[in-house]
Amino acid sequence: MHSDPAAAHRLRHDLAEAGCEVCLCRDVDDAAEQLATPSDWELLVLDGSLGAQAAALCARVRAAEMSIPVLMLCPGSSEADRIWGLEVGADDVLPEPFGMAECLARCRALVRRHQLGLEATPELRCGAVTMRVEAHRVSRDGQDVTLSPREFRLLQFFLEHPRRIWSRDELLTRVWGELEAVELDPKTVDVHIRWLRLKLEADPAQPALITTVRGQGYRCG
Incomplete structure (x- = not known):
């Protein structure tokens, strides 16, 4: 989910072009509802510019022990911005602006590490x-x-x-x-x-x- 609808649709299009099946959520509540629905979710991509809402969704995911990695899109590039994303519960942080190739690489790495963890x-x-x-x-x-x-x-x-x-x-x-x-x-x-x-x-x-x-x-x- 992303606070900028145009950016969200571009990201969904690019991920779909790369072969990913993407569900675009309207807001935090919609995302929480989608995640609570039984499905084989492999990754949550979350816009860090949502601030407290993003942190709250990460907390809900962790509190419910949902088995899904979280990639936080970070609106800033400072170390403090990245640390904030990690501390609120994200598994990885991608500073903006970013290239689609790097975004895909991070998405695939998170899913791969998560799957390896389940097999451990x-x-x-x-x-x-x-x-x-x-x-x-x-x-x-x-x-x-x-x-x-x-x-x-x-x-x-x-x-x-x-x-x-x-x-x-x-x-x-x-x-x-x-x-x-x-x-x-x-x-x-x-x-x-x-x-x-x-x-x-x-x-x-x-x-x-x-x-x-x-x-x-x-x-x-």
Whole structure:
């Protein structure tokens, strides 16, 4: 959905030309109603210029545990704009203006990563932490823990590759994706790991789940 009807129709036309089946929604309520209808939705493309409405729709999608990735079209190109999109629940952010080739590449990458995630091991464990991939749920000592979509994917990646050391650049490429990795500060990884530690570690100051390997990166387990 898009706040600019003309831009929305152009985007729908271009996606359809690329072989995508597109449902264009009038507003946030229409989008929520469409998503609640049983169907094989693979991706939600959302206009970030809708501001609070866009954030509210992302929250509804995550609260309902809908198994669908979200691509946010970001009206600004600053790091703060991109971070806002990610923090409200988007899986990826595409700054405007953008080329259709990049938009298609990001759409396909999101759908592909999502499908690979559904095919992954349904339950992952490390210490007191358990992740149920298909249900998109994480618990520590049996208590559910709420993670943002990006935190969830980062934790999933660590749990799927235990005991291996990953540099910040490698994590950006593997979790955020190659297109976004070239634009983000590697310290973005540090911030997300700090958030994971605050939510999952018994003592965030002495982490046991995700540890720092000085001069090399991070390791799980």
